[in-house]
Amino acid sequence: MAAYLNRTISMMSGDGPHNRPAVTTVLSDHRSGRTSIDNSPLQIFVKAKKKINDIFIEIEDYVKDTVEYIHEIEKNQQIITKEKIAQTEEFVNKVHGIKDVLCRDHMKVAFFGRTSNGKSSVINAMLREKILPSGIGHTTNCFLQVEGSTSEEPYLILEDSDKHCPVESVGQLAHALCKEKLNESQMVKVYWPKNRCLLLRDDVVFVDSPGVDVTPNLDEWIEKHCLDADVFVLVANAESTLMVTEKNFFHKVSMRLSKPNIFILNNRWDASASEPEFLDQVRKQHQERAIDFLVKELKVCTPKEAEERIFFISAKEVLQTRLAEQGQQTTTPLTDGFQNRYFEFQDFERKFEECISKSAVKTKFEQHSQRGKFIANELREILDSVYTDAIRFKEDKMFNKKELHDKINYTEQQLMIITQEMKQKIHHMVEDVEQRVSKALNEEIRRLSTLVDEFNLPFHPEPLVLNVYKKELHLHVETGLGSNLRARLSTALALNMEASQREMTERMDTLIPENKRNTSNIILPRRQPFEILYRLNCDNLCADFHEDLEFRFSYGITTLIQRYTGGGSGILALKNGRENPNSSLIPSTPTDIVDNRMLYASTGIDDWSLLSRLALMGAGSQGTMGCLLVAGFLFKTVGWRIIAVSGAIYSCLYFYERLTWTNKAKERSFKKQYVAHATKKLRMIVDLTSANCSHQVQQELSGTFARLCHLVDESTGDMDKTLKELESEIATLENASSRAKVLRNKASYLAHELELFEDAYLKIHN
Known part of the structure; x- marks a missing residue:
């Protein structure tokens, strides 16, 4: 190695240009080719910076998504409070600040x-x-x-x-x-x-x-x-x-x-x-x-x-x-010694890189990592609270929904049962009212003469006065019959109606929610007591009444014949038949006796007896001859004294009746005729009147029941509306809980990513 260093130094001391490549080859250090090396100490910082920047980009997007989600559920203060909303919004600026610092680190x-x-x-x-x-x-x-x-x-x-x-x-x-x-x-x-x-x-x-x-x-x-x-x-x-x-x-x-x-x-x-x-x-x-x-x-x-x-x-x-x-x-x-000094400088660079990379990763990123985990954990706690509250409220809403759904079904079933029962009850009550009114009206018709006798308006046979008299009498009879019927029926009917309506109300009240029961009197206000209107309309009913106020002797031959065999209507028919040959001879039969006068109905000519024919003969053009024959027959039979006495008595009776045929007698005769006629007409409308009264009762009860049903329908409609609102709230809470769960899990994922970052870049250098 020493020889190598000496050779290197000697080569570096040369002056020729051929020595320069050697200097470059020997003294070029390992960093000259680091462009393709990624495992240098400084690359740890570069990779750590890129990694934590990528994580905080995810955290920034995550915080924005969380804030957006929080604002969506902000109106539901049950699962998120204003404090948590403000706390979540603060994280946006915090993460943005951290991200900016990381970019500059x-x-x-x-x-x-x-x-x-x-x-x-x-x-x-x-x-x-x-x-x-x-x-x-x-x-x-x-x-x-x-x-x-x-x-x-x-x-x-x-x-x-x-x-x-x-x-x-x-x-x-x-x-x-x-x-x-x-x-x-x-x-x-x-x-x-x-x-x-x-x-x-x-x-x-x-x-x-x-x-x-x-x-x-x-x-x-x-x-x-x-x-x-x-x-x-x-x-x-x-x-x-x-x-x-x-x-x-x-x-x-x-x-x-x-x-x-x-x-x-x-x-x-x-x-x-x-x-x-x-x-x-x-x-x-x-x-x-x-x-x-x-x-x-x-x-x-x-x-x-x-x-x-x-x-x-x-x-x-x-x-x-x-x-x-x-x-x-x-x-x-x-x-001398340059090589050692150069290698030591390189050693400094290497240790410097290791130290600065280790120090920078720790000092620059450890705090940011901790803050990132704090933000992730805080958001996870907030979202976990939101998720828990959303699930709890969702379960409560689902329980309320089930109860409300069951209540709606129960209400509808009970409404069908009560409706069927009330229909039957109304039907029975209508039949009872019809029978009562029919019975009472028949009894009042039988007492009609008493009611007519109570009419005391001055009577006069003049046609104009008589028309006014008849109109007042119609009104008196109609008013009297109506008041009598009301007196006999109104109290009992009102009690029955009130009892029936109370029963309806009580039965239907059980189907109305408690929070609306106290308002039922507003929807069903207190009404006047029910009263039946008896529409008799005697003015139209007796419009065809024609009185007969002509004097007729009670013991006259014609009257006697009419009393026992037929009425004067047959004689009138025969007279009309003679006057009008084309008219058919339709005699009448008596239907009633009023003041010794007979009312006749049509009958056949075969019903006439021999006495009738004789009476008709006496009343016709041959009446004088007939009377003479009868007188001659009686004269020969009983003697003239008896005939004279009888004639005198007969004459006295005639004159007596003729003298007593005053306005009072005419009024009595008029009232009897009116009673007979009105009785006949009223009996014809008994069924109609009773049916009309029962119809009024049916309308009243049906109306009351319909209003109660409407009230129940409104409450059912409100329950349906509440049910739809609950379904909407459940869907909202379900969406909120599912999104909260996803965001909560992502917070855990980000916290785990930061822990992996610390394991990879921070703890390994401690």
Whole structure:
């Protein structure tokens, strides 16, 4: 190995151009071909960042879906409260903020040390580009941050500005020798194309500082530029030792950060080549002092870990060699021990990458992962509560639905049964009313003469007065019969009707929900007591009544014959037959006797007897001859004295009746005739009137029952409406519970994804 190193050094000391490929071949390190290697330590951060960003993209979409779902069920305050809605909405901004921070997260390394210790040279050597101003003296005037850019051309941005400036101006803005100087605490961000530097491609950000010995504002530096740094690199001068200024700065850093990751680079170690006899002693001295500083003073690591954090390098040699490899600079002669210093620089880079990757993954992503799990768990608890409440309310609604469905079926069945029973009851009551009215009306018809006798309007046989008398009599009879029927029937019928209606109401009341029973009196208001209207209409019924007020002797031959054998209507018919030969002889038969007068009905001529014929002969054109024959016959039989006495008595009776045929007698005769006629007419409408009354009762009971049925139908309709509302609510709750379950499971999935992320990228590095 020593021979190989000597050969390599001798080859590097050559001047010919044929030596340059050898230098390039031997000194090119493993990082020159890292474009195809994905298992470097820095790739852990890159992969972890991509993974957690993908997870938080899912979390952001999940939170948006959850908020949308919460707003959909917001109107149902039973399963979601306003506090939970507000809590869920807050997660949108939280996740969005975390996601933005994750996109900006990178591995940040800050370089500190005294002025001219070579901080910028170390950064340039690591980046393999001379990006930052470097050289002898105080070169860096402000903070310079170098990070990767997707742009093809490099540019820089000043603090508090978005303007892109050419990268060549960094020498003017940040170089301490330039006239245009920036404040030492200001930051200039340099954006370098990622395709030109592997470290920048892996999200590493380098921060160069002016020097801890140029300003007393160390606290401001730490506050502005160090709190988010993952690794600190103290670039010391190997030609001296650690100064109090450097130590004070890192003491302040360790007070603000918990065990910061610190590397100590003893730069300009190439100066030891001029004094090889003291090389080991000086190296040991620097090593011990650096370990004491890290372990005993700062207490940030163990002695073994401190040994891995201290390196002896020459940044200038490495930068020159790497620029030469890329053809950007000619090869310069190198001092003895360069290979060891170069390999140590490479060792620093390797351990630096491992440390910054481990530190950045933990510091950048652990907190975000915990917050992501907290959000997922909080949402899972909210959704689990929503799911539980939705299931509980759904079960309650389904139980209410079943009860309501059973109640509707029970109501419909009971309504059919009650309807059938009430129909039969109404039918029986209608028949009873019809019989009662028929019986009462017949009894009142039999007492019609008494009712007519009670009519005391003055009577006069004049036609005009008589017409008025008859109209008043019609009204009196109709009113009297109606009032008598009401007096006899109304109370009993009203009680029966009220009892029937009460029974209907009580039966139907059981089918009405309790919350509506107290309103039944509003739907069925109190009505006037039911009263039957007896429509007799005597004015039309007796319109064909024609009174006969002519005087007729009660014991006249014609009257006697009519009383025993037939009425005067036959005689009138015979007279009409003689006057009108074309008319048929249709005699009448007596149907009733009113005031010794007979009412006749039509009959056949064969029913006439011999006495009838004699009477007709006496009443005809041969009446005188007939009377003489009868008188002669009686004279010969009984003697003239008896005939004379009989004639005198007969004459006295005649004159007596003739003298007593006054208006009073005519009124009595009129009333008897009216009673006979009205009785006949009223008997004809008994069935009609009783049927009409029973129909009124049927209408009243049917109307009451129909109103009760309508009330039950309304309550049933309300129950049907409530049933549909319950079905809709059940469907809504079922959808809410199913979506809550899906979202809850997705919260568990996201929390599990974050746990897998921690297992893969966080716990493995602890």
